[in-house]
Amino acid sequence: MTSVPPPALPESLRRIQFRLWQISMSALTVGLTGYLYFLHPAAGITAAFLAKHILVAILQCGLDKE
Numbered sequence: 247m248t249s250v251p252p253p254a255l256p257e258s259l260r261r262i263q264f265r266l267w268q269i270s271m272s273a274l275t276v277g278l279t280g281y282l283y284f285l286h287p288a289a290g291i292t293a294a295f296l297a298k299h300i301l302v303a304i305l306q307c308g309l310d311k312e
Contacts, residue, residue: 268308275300 255263279297283290 268304271304
């Protein structure tokens, strides 16, 4: 028996899912950075240096979708 793949999502729904992914990953990055500040200031500063690069990468990923 062969299985039929599910129908493709409409473009607008895929765009909404991608925007929700961007928002959730950005919130996760900022939340984790804040948590590391809570644990130790040095860990928070290090996380902030990394987080700015992650947030720019998430933004850049979304600019290519337009």
